Amino acid sequence: LSTWNSVPQGPPDAILGVSEAFKKNTSPKKMNLGVGAYRDDAGKPYVLTSVKKAERIMIDNNMDKEYAGITGVPSFTKAAAALAYGDDSPAIKENRLAIAQSISGTGALRMGAEFINAWFPHAKNVIVPNPTWGNHIPIMKNAGLALEKYTYFDKQTNGLNIDGMLEDLHKAPKNTVVLLHACAHNPTGVDPTKEQWDQISKVIKEREHFSFFDMAYQGFASGDCTRDAYALRKFVDEGHQVVLAQSFAKNMGLYGERVGSFSIVCADEQEKARVDSQLKIIIRPMYSNPPIHGAHIVSTVLNSPELKKEWLGEVKTMADRIITMRHQLRNHLENDFNSKKSWNHITDQIGMFCFSGMTPEQVTSIKNDWHVYLTQDGRISMAGISSANVKYLAEAIHNVTK
């Protein structure tokens, strides 16, 4: 009998399964609205010019391939922290921000969950939005945390159910870890307003909850890195000792380079040193030390004023293209196909995704009858839309929803 005889067939990943089905389709009109990766208006992946320039500089510098330290490339983590928390962050100025490079955002989330499981001084409970990025659930559970969901999306309005969210945050046991998407919520595209963030901060403070921010889209949501970091920075200003999972996959187009960071706001320099030592103890037996190439790209871009300026322009261009597609899609639905349904949520939502409100049956119909592929929850990855196919998509959505 084979050693692996008892290994069962696992379920396919909901998101990647969509791309597999898309690849098998032969229609010239087919559209892949599944995977959350940016495409330009020609439908092609986009390597940023600022990234390519940084790589040329790195080659000219004849960089070696030595190991990075356990917590990664220092010039990267320093620049990443400033981008997230702000150049004038007191936590950074007072040297009390512990930060480690991670295997992109996923690695940061797992590192954070492992750290919480090891050192959080209360019950290891985490609550995540309903719905949330699918991978959040196994990441937290596999690290040993007890996971529950809090109300987030409102099916009636395709927006935020703020009252339901605040009620669930209030009901959760004291000292619960609350996972928060800093901007560009995945899969709904629904973000709290500034006023709503202030309400959320207040309840979290009252219940002495702990905030775990996931910021995978800074700059990619509104086109403005400062604007997209509002919630994170406001919480820190208000005295929350947050932790942050940061990713450069989308905003710098570094998907496969796996560049991210995990950071912890500490009380003082001495505490930061102790926390740092425990992060190293978690990382060492996990993957020893992180890949250096992507970290050097981010460091080169962020530490060069002109490359950083070029990058900020490019991330705004990507965000603006998505926002333009939102307005065109809504406009076609309302004015070309005279849909009688309300589509304001297409332009009210922000970031990579639009939670269309299409039912699983409608998702199946739009796939079978119109060759449009998206996840069963009705999430549309907006980057799959271009000026060439936006009207076709509107026609397809109208026909399956009327």
Ligand SMILES: Cc1ncc(COP(=O)(O)O)c(CNOCC(=O)O)c1O
């Ligand atoms: C909210 C969130 N956190 C974290 C991550 C982690 O991304 P990475 O590990 O690539 O940095 C992602 C990446 N999502 O992937 C796109 C999709 O849902 O189709 C994410 O959406």
